[in-house]
Amino acid sequence: MSGLDVIIRGGTVATASDTFQCDVGIRGGRVAVLGHELGPAGNVIDATGKLVLPGGIDSHVHFSQPSGPDIVMADDFESGTRSAAFGGNTTVLPFCLQEKGSSLREAVNRYHKLADGNCYVDVSFHLIISDPTEQVLGQELPALIEDGYTSFKVFMTYEDLALSDREILEVMSVARETGALVMVHAENYDAIRFLTDRLERASKTAPYYHAVSRPVVVEREATHRAISLAELVDVPVMIVHVSNRESMEEIRRAQQKGLKVYGETCPQYLVLTADDLQGLNMEGAKYVCSPPPRDAASQAACWEGIQTGVFSVFSSDHCPFRYDDPQGKLAPKGRTSFRWVPNGIPGVATRLPILFSEGVAKGRIDINRFVALTSTNHAKTYGLYPRKGTIAVGADADIAIWDPDKRVVITHDLLRDGSDYTPYEGREVTGWPIITMVRGQVVVSHGELLGTRGHGSYLSRNKSSM
Template identity: 65%
Template sequence: MPAFDLAIRGGTVVTATDTIRADVGVRGGRIAAVADRIADAARVIDAGGLLVLPGGIDSHVHIAQPSGPGIVMADDFASATRAAAAGGNTCVMPFALQPRGASLCEAATAYRAQAVGRCHVDVAIHLIVSDPTPAVLGQELPALIAAGYTSFKVFMTYDDLVLNDRQILDVFAVARSTGARVMVHAEGYDAIRHMTERLERAGQTSPYGHALSRPELVEREATHRAISHAELVDLPIVIVHVSGREAMEQVAWTRARGLEIHAETCPQYLTLNAEAMKGLGSDDAMAGAKYVCSPPPRDAGNQAAIWSGLQRGVFEIVYSDHCPFRYADEAGKLNPRGRTSFRWIPNGIPGIETRLPVLFSEGVSKGRISLNRFVALTATNHAKLYGLYPRKGSIGPGFDADLTLWDPNRCETIRQENLHHGADYTPWEGFPVTGWPVMTIVRGEVVAEAGRVVGEPGWGQVIDRTVDRGGMAA
């Protein structure tokens, strides 16, 4: 009987700290050996000329999430994880959203049921707390954290999600006592409402109004306020999808004072521009809706600032914030209300399949970040921050055999027609990239190869996590 189920031979193995020429041996869905030569295996994959990377972990995606009256998200678990696999990802982390007035436990249970048996890659679920009632704070949230939902998100904006300052402090206190990880969407609700109404009165209702209603200072103020609340409670928090210099400077300033604050960003803030929301070059007045997300993409100066933050270590994670809606669909970006004002355009863009190629090309291929830094930003740090390490996030004995074989020299142009998500467009249409995933392996099984997703959904598992006694997800 062969010593290994699978041997990946002849590739260059890359982790967040090391780059070596080695073979990888897999047994029982886990990495059993990393050695100069793995000879005795039931199956051999030739990785000559390729990089062998830890499978991408996209720790912030929105899948099959309630999105408002008449609005339907473009991806369910099958289509989103299919796209994730094609893009070199082996694990994704979506959100179970608590509707106002509903039970958080019931929302988590129902959402998990949608995922079980339908995924191509592994899934670990965050929570979204929108209604922190005494029952939620005292019973439901602590029980869910103990059951393996060890991270949750709170919002400082959106009508149906926003928490006031007291509520934020209350949920922070629960996280402090239970060891949960808290993510904060930091944009000021009242400031956005003020700007939105002001723009509408002036007749500025096109998609570009979305960017005007959410200037940098709205994100900066909310980031500072979230950090201040965290300092008061003595809680490390994560500021998610930071879009520009001013919010990033709040994080850097806080860390210089010795406080533990984490920051994350996305490819849209590295490559897209707010001008795209003007629909330039299109006869379609609503074309800019394709780029509407929150916070909005900014300008070239802020792109440069975010790249600098990646290089200096201000940002630990790059995820997609995949939030897909169809464009040519009245249940998506062209919802009838969306034709009256930018305020009704569903916020979010697809990106689960393009995250890794865009960051590799713009980062590694252009010399902005190292290959090891790429691995840290796209896999290892996600696993460490959200309680998946040392099961996932690196390559070594004992880790899940979650691997992506990567051709660093392959040139492609991103086209919607070649993608696997449920949306009918990509914001990166026509974007040239150098570096491409050619095979994705989840727990020792090939789930995507040469641009094709192989196998039926169901191989992907829903993973529960734990917190350690020190209060950090583990």
Template identity: 50%
Template sequence: MEQGLDLTIRHGRIVTGDAIIEGDVGVRDGRIVAIEPGLPPGARDIDAAGRWVLPGGIDSHCHVEQLSGMGVMGADDFYSATVSAAFGGTTTIIPFAAQHRGMAVPDVVRDYAERARTKAVIDYGFHLILANPDDRTMMRDLPEAIRNGISSLKVYMTYDSMKLDDYQLLDVFDLAREHGALVMVHAENNDMIKWLARRLIERGHTAPKFHAVAHDPLAEAEATNRAITLSRLVGTPILIVHVAGGSTVEVIRSAQTLGARVLAESCPQYLFLTAEDLDRAGLEGAKYCCSPPPRDAGSQEAIWQGFADGTLLTYSSDHAPYRFDETGKLPKGERTTFKEMANGVPGLELRMPLLFSEGVLKGRISIHQFVELTAANHADLYGLSRRKGRVAIGTDADLALWNPDREVRIAYDDLHDRVGYTPYEGKVIKGWPEVVVSRGRVVVENGRLHAERGSGQYLRREAPIFAWPPRCSGASRPRAGLLSEALAGAKSG
């Protein structure tokens, strides 16, 4: 090579495209410049013998330093969240710049940008949560934000303080189609949930387990079907976030089969928790309250199948970090009802290790599907495919070296967020990212952080890449190529 390498990772099992290469990765100026055996020494060499060399993960659905619709601030700021993400093998996060009613989009974006700029230790972008689609927002501020690299936005069909009605959703979908943005939809029927919750509370049913009763699977499935129908009316691709119920998976699969431009994600809580976790002694069940709530074993199996056959294309944490005290989950202490508990569970750090252990090592998904679900598909859908999500020459050197033999008993004391608990306490998993590299910088090694506050970079994102139909069987789909090899078809047909 004409110039020396800054970093060489040697003797690893490298997952690149549809191949597994036994060899080395060479890094210069923060980018991957070579993938082959026998590379010359770098300024730093790392021996990856016996380990997988995978792209650093992209977590495209997490809430960081964000005020909830209930007015509760999450426990993690951009420093603790990005540190936690890095220790779990994630090198890019895309949290939300959250607009609440009465807020102007430029003010929201500036606020979040400044918070992240001084704290993040890995790279980051933003989605925009849209709760106030007034004329200024729709005619000027939102198109400007999309042009400036925020190429995705999220809308809610539930929560009184955040939800949009069907007419507003049609306006947002149409604007997204015109400007080439992806709309993420929290799909639950607000009136169904309110109706059930009121009657439960009137009858004295206030314990955490009744959160799962109020958020009936039918509320999720109905809203998902309605969101898909609205998107079909205007020809706009949408992504249904945090799919929980087996019936919702079927709604999405059926719509995809009919040609609807609908994509979907799910999260660890829907693979590894159930509604029974909300039925713990006292208020312990509040630790497991999120929306939609975890369902049952049948729904868990449907989520696994959705990942395996491509119905669900991304696996995100939906990290929503609320402490188990009056500042978060229990605003009224022991008198807190399920309707007053902050909705959300932590998951940034454990997102990828849980899927690696229970998915890859137990044969539910392949190592290539793991890469797609945790990194590559996120890069395509959220406009980062030129830089992130794959081990490929020319991309950022965002890498994680996974030891598949390392056994870990999950304990909150070993994690790096500020939530104070993990819903996966005591679970034994296998496989862990022992070395994590962000843009050529070794940021995690030997259980220690080697990155400074504010060293992460903001990512201005391009338009998403869509492929239709999105669903293929795991056996026939081209590895890591389902989205990237397709044309951006957002405005066609």
């Protein structure tokens, strides 16, 4: 076939449903043909012995997000999308945070200004609703959903973010009327404050006690409550970053009842534990995130959720802060108590290699489930399929070529993000993305950045097709 821009030749193509040998022909940024002997092309990439996969879609990342007085997030859109590309991702969905007292529309406009012209991979925005005023619920939110912002997140914890049950019901009602998808950070804020106050009175303020202040029960209770509220309104809901068996089983029970309840888990809940927060001095602050990593039994439960389909998406919850920085993890107030340590860890570039190594290479999941968990289900859940999330004629040529046997010791310098550490430093993984293509353009090749800032585009989304 003539007139192709790129041919990826000799690789094994894997989608969420099939694995097959064929060449991939690309024209005009889209997959034009799948087959053999496709003829000449402007660029031929030899993928012999390699896997040709849909580019990763990370539907849970935080870039340039307001994080409180004197705290600065480590990644903006340039560094965050660059790191995403080094990790085999071709689309990311960061959160646009409405600050209390502010217009939701103004927050969206601000976020576009931060992203425009600065992205290496494609992006789309979720909304975060922190101030559900009559103006927001009656006008701004429905209008934004109509404009393609078809998912939004509510919090059950954090000062200035936590909504009451009544507020959550009001927001869910808008989702019910408009067909949007609600994402929920499920932890009981009052219970966390109660435990935190007790720990501080006992002088238990080191980073490790962050995990003690957020035990499984506060996540499980909030998960049950979020599902109950969604059932009351009859609206689909995604419970994000699930860390343990009890919460996973709340989701499974809801699914068995026929409710449209979806689950997400993340790398930190597969390979980290609360013991990682016990580093000397403030080193444990590097692992402070919410919910916190748990224990080996919780890791096994999260794998069970992945293997049985309770979790349909696997995201990073990339929420980066620099460690050795007074505007990051070592903020002056943070050194006095875990309460003030910025919550979140970097992980957009390590999400795929960790799941591939721990899942595919170790035989816990097959390559098709890997693709579903890391790309296809994200596209379907958040209204991007079939343009994104698969390798098929007509789809965007968002492709990651993997060396399934390549062994890499993770070090921060490989990840090209804006942070100054990775919580996975020194971990060896098997399987690594060696080429990342966004709409037919090579962005990263064998550890070298070839793409240009600004190639990444903003994506307006349809409603969920899950």
